[in-house]
Amino acid sequence: MKKKRGILFGVVFICVLFFVIVFFVRNKESAEPVSxxxxxxxxxxxxxxxxxEEKEKKPDDKDKRNEKGIHRxxxxxxxxxxxxxxxxxxxxKIFSRTLPESEIYALNHGTLPMEDGYYLLSEECAALIEKGLYYSELSGGAFDITIEPVSSLWDFTSGEKIVPDAETIAEKQACVGYEDVELKGNKLRFKKEGMGIELGAVAKxxxxxxxxxxxxxxxxxxxxxxxxxxxxxxxxxxxxxxxxxxxxxxxxxxxxxxxxxxxxxxxxxxxxxxxxxxxxxxxxxxxxxxxxxxxxxxxxxxxxxxxxxxxxxxxxxxxxxxxxxxxxxxxxxxxxxxxxxxxxxxxxxxxxxxxxxxxx
Structure with missing residues (x-):
């Protein structure tokens, strides 16, 4: 009799354990993402x-588990x-070419603070310009972050569908050339007048x-x-x-x-x-x-x-x-x-x- 009870107890224990495991696995799988x-x-x-990751629960914290058993x-x-x-x-506010309060806007309009003939950049701005110059060189100038004087002539969002005239494009093209950007740490200078930086291709x-x-x-x-x-x-x-x-x-x-x-x-x-x-x-x-x-x-x-x-x-x-x-x-x-x-x-x-x- 005792032997039968032991077997029965073991079977019940295994069944309960199985359903507990299934419950937690299903709960984990069904946890809804937050978007x-x-x-x-x-x-x-x-x-x-x-x-x-679950927050570490302090001894005096109230139990904040939700119905899925998650602390967070x-x-x-x-x-x-x-x-x-x-x-x-x-x-x-650092990388935008069009926001008047952005760092790149100030750089392109010559209003960024200067020291010894160089514009002073934030660490983030200098890092991204360095990345952009790297890919400009890697592509042999086929991609060039100094395209800004030309790209500022084009407007692909307003719906006005204006094609800049060839003479203006040619004039601004003379200001393009990544080789004419000198970057030293967080200091930058343009070797030609009228140059600018466009980081749209690397910023996102x-x-x-x-x-x-x-x-x-x-x-x-x-x-x-x-x-x-x-x-x-x-x-x-x-x-x-x-x-x-x-x-x-x-x-x-x-x-x-x-x-x-x-x-x-x-x-x-x-x-x-x-x-x-x-x-x-x-x-x-x-x-x-x-x-x-x-x-x-x-x-x-x-x-x-x-x-x-x-x-x-x-x-x-x-x-x-x-x-x-x-x-x-x-x-x-x-x-x-x-x-x-x-x-x-x-x-x-x-x-x-x-x-x-x-x-x-």
Whole structure:
């Protein structure tokens, strides 16, 4: 009799243990992510947190577990996201070419403080300019952050569809040339009058990296940062699987994808002519300008998507590779460690670097 009771007790214990395990596993899997979006950096920015480290509970704390048994409340994630979104505002006031209160605006208009003939830059501004100059040199000037005198002539957002006259473009072209920027630490000077800096092709990637850095410092273990074409992940999904990120189909709705990739802790950045453009007299004009002509590139490419460890590198490379064209762009990617890319040409064909892996 005692033996039967022991067996019965053992069976009941195993069943209870099984249901407890299933309960907690299901709860973990069903935990809802916390997400917020806002219009910043001239695009829709979305930060989604999937998993946070649990706060260390003090002995005198009241039990703040929610129904899923998690110490960290939803408001913790919301507060972290709010602060992450504010970082976008902070960096826009440094890197924006058009905000009168920004550091780059002051640099381009000659109102930044100077010392011994050099403009004095903040640490963040100097770091991003250095990154931009690196990719300008790497591309042989096909991508050039000193395109600002020319890019300021073009307006792809107002809907006015104005093509600058050739004489003005030629005049401003004479002020373009990354080789004529001298950067020493946080000091910068232009070797020619009328020069300016345009960081639009690298700023969002840099900001995404800074947002990720902040999220990790706050104990975020799993998240997706989406800065409108720049996607950066923190870790992997809570179930241990990678995030599946869709690659937008050019000239289609943002929800329509042409392919997808699986990433964990890394970045996906796309640059393309479909992002900002207008059509006039049957001709399409887009925002990726050729420093050699002052007009939009016409090299048969529609978009370039780069997979990299850091988003700033993906940003710089995607624009540099677009500027270089399909053949030279692919060559550059193959020479860059831990980096892959997909190119889409005007005929809709997709071209991949050797290690690029897509999942649909």
């Amino acid at each position: 917020k979006s806002d219009f910043k950096l001239n695009t829709v920015v979305t930060v989604t947190i999937y998993d946070l 409340e939803e408001k913790d994630a919301e507060e972290i996201i709010d602060k992450a979104l504010k970082l976008c505002d902070k960096y826009e 990637g840099y900001i995404a990296d800074k947002v990720k850095e902040y999220l990790v410092s706050e104990g975020v273990k799993s998240a997706v940062i989406d800065l409108g074409g720049n996607v950066l992940c923190v870790g992997e999904k809570p179930d241990g699987k990678p995030f599946k990120i869709g690659i937008q189909k050019p000239f289609a709705d943002r929800s329509e994808t042409v392919s997808a990739v699986e990433i964990a802790g890394t970045s996906v950045v796309s640059s393309g002519i479909y992002e900002r453009y207008f059509e006039k007299d049957g001709k399409l004009y887009h925002h990726i300008l050729d420093p050699a002509t002052g007009y939009p590139y016409e090299n048969g490419l529609v978009s370039v998507t780069v997979l990299s460890e850091e988003s700033a590198d993906g940003d710089g490379l995607s624009t540099a590779c677009f500027a270089l064209g399909l053949e030279k762009g692919l060559e550059l990617i193959e020479q860059t460690p831990d980096t892959e890319a997909m190119f889409i040409t005007e005929d809709g064909e997709m071209h991949f670097s050797k290690g690029f892996v897509y999942c649909g």
